[in-house]
Amino acid sequence: MITVVVIAVLVIVLVTLRYTGRGRARSSGRRGLKRRFGPEYESAVARQNGDVRAAERELGERVRRHGSLREQPLSPEVREQYVAQWDAVQEQFVDSPQKAVTEADALLARLARDRGFPDGEQFEEQLAALSAHHAYFVQGYRSMHAAARDRSGTEEMREAMVEARGLFEALVAERQVDPDRRRPPSPDGQGHAPWPLTTRRHAKGSST
Numbered sequence: 001m002i003t004v005v006v007i008a009v010l011v012i013v014l015v016t017l018r019y020t021g022r023g024r025a026r027s028s029g030r031r032g033l034k035r036r037f038g039p040e041y042e043s044a045v046a047r048q049n050g051d052v053r054a055a056e057r058e059l060g061e062r063v064r065r066h067g068s069l070r071e072q073p074l075s076p077e078v079r080e081q082y083v084a085q086w087d088a089v090q091e092q093f094v095d096s097p098q099k100a101v102t103e104a105d106a107l108l109a110r111l112a113r114d115r116g117f118p119d120g121e122q123f124e125e126q127l128a129a130l131s132a133h134h135a136y137f138v139q140g141y142r143s144m145h146a147a148a149r150d151r152s153g154t155e156e157m158r159e160a161m162v163e164a165r166g167l168f169e170a171l172v173a174e175r176q177v178d179p180d181r182r183r184p185p186s187p188d189g190q191g192h193a194p195w196p197l198t199t200r201r202h203a204k205g206s207s208t
Helices: 002-037 039-047 052-066 076-093 097-114 123-134 138-149 154-172 199-204
Strands: none
Touching (some): 002 052, 039 052, 076 154, 097 138
16 A cells, blocks of 8 residues: 555656656746847747747747858958948938838848848748847848838838848848847937938948
């Protein structure tokens, strides 16, 4: 009788430990995904209609497929060309918002491709790969891509370009960009693009 009780207690303990371990592993995995993807984690949950597990499977698959991708460096000459092109697109926005957003979207796709990410013709695949490495900046690219294809208002297009600039600077920089240092400025409310044309500093090889 005592032996039966001991065995029963051991079984209960083992089952409890097993489920506790699973719960801890799941919690640790969730924290890791939240830390890695930041706002993109919440976006994924929203796109899955609140289904956290489905969102985590999606994000985990992005890491599995693209996490080992190594970004290719840009030569100083190519970096300078991209910076000049982005500055020109920003200046064009005041007169031709839709054209500027469309060109900026195409420019980001080319830049991502040159850094070693999937080709921009497969936007969702490229975005998934970018999110595995620059998750704090991809929402701006997603918004601008949508604005380039829809008949968005000028304000929506301007906000999309301001957000997307964070990804541009992250990709054109020589070193990894701190997300907290690249948050887009607030709108100026004057109907003009509020971005200062400061990205030229990257063309000289400075990442500060």
